Amino acid sequence: MRLSCVAIDDEPLALDLVVKFVEQTSFLNLVGKFTSAVEALSFINANDVQLVIMDIQMPDLSGMELARVLDGKKDSSNTRIIFATAYNQFAIEGYKVEALDYLLKPYSYEDFLNAVTKALNYFEKTSEVSTKQPNQAKDPDYIFLKVEYQLVKVMLADITHVEAYKDYVKVHLESKASPLLSLMSLKSMEELLPSNKFMRVHRSYIISLDHIDSVSKNVVNIGKNSITVGENYKEGFLDFMSRWMN
Structure with a gap:
């Protein structure tokens, strides 16, 4: 569009x-x-x-x-x-x-x-x-990120997690070995991502809920990555977990 x-x-x-x-x-x-x-x-x-x-x-x-x-x-x-x-x-x-x-x-x-x-x-x-009928409406399935000197279309389903890195964010993708590096804050990235698919669990991390492999205590495992749930984000994550397990 x-x-x-x-x-x-x-x-x-x-x-x-x-x-x-x-x-x-x-x-x-x-x-x-x-x-x-x-x-x-x-x-x-x-x-x-x-x-x-x-x-x-x-x-x-x-x-x-x-x-x-x-x-x-x-x-x-x-x-x-x-x-x-x-x-x-x-x-x-x-x-x-x-x-x-x-x-x-x-x-x-x-x-x-x-x-x-x-x-x-x-x-x-x-x-x-x-x-469409109201119950068929869905959120956009991609976002645009500024990577170096171009805009890159990124499918939301491909994002496993996002990591803060100085003044940038590292966007980790299932389809690529190396993350995309985009000049923006983690807060701005959080605002771009749909809250029903992504959750901030740490001051330095946003995770894709669809890509969670397992959870142990306060650690979320996504592939080979283990991400600790920060103290300020535990309540929201535990609420999600309680609904996920029911």
Whole structure:
């Protein structure tokens, strides 16, 4: 799936950065860029735009005002918003208009990619629900990771566990002898992975529940790897185990 998106920012340099990040992202299709929210609104009303990435403080019509207009449309679920702003005081307002994410300038490509991946997951779920019965809908079965200078599609079923490594994560795959190394935090990775399939069991580890081979005391065994369940994560893991064994 590719998402049609527009970028809106009255600062040319900030707008150029969004455009650059969009062009780096394979599942985004930039259909318009604007320095005016008023002009952008006319374009959005006349075209199929799924994702709007925009600043908040702009002349004539602010990003928050535009978001309220879009949120009031009958088909508002067809257009989602990611704010990119230098002001954190608007975060609560952003949640009120159901923005998918709130990027605080200056932000990295990793931050941007995490935000737009949420949008991709949202529209994939929406598409599945609209074409299937509710009990047939399922979560996306892959994620995109930035590995060196490219985006790599990784199937969730292939991930055995994820390990924190300095400013990176090591994503261990069943299909590869060596892990993928991606520049992101373990917390960001945790947010990308579906909670019904993956669980954080240690400050340095996330495990795939489907790949657990055995459990002994506070140790999870996945293939040749033995991963200790951290003290802060024992309660959640024991709850999972109690449901798994019933």
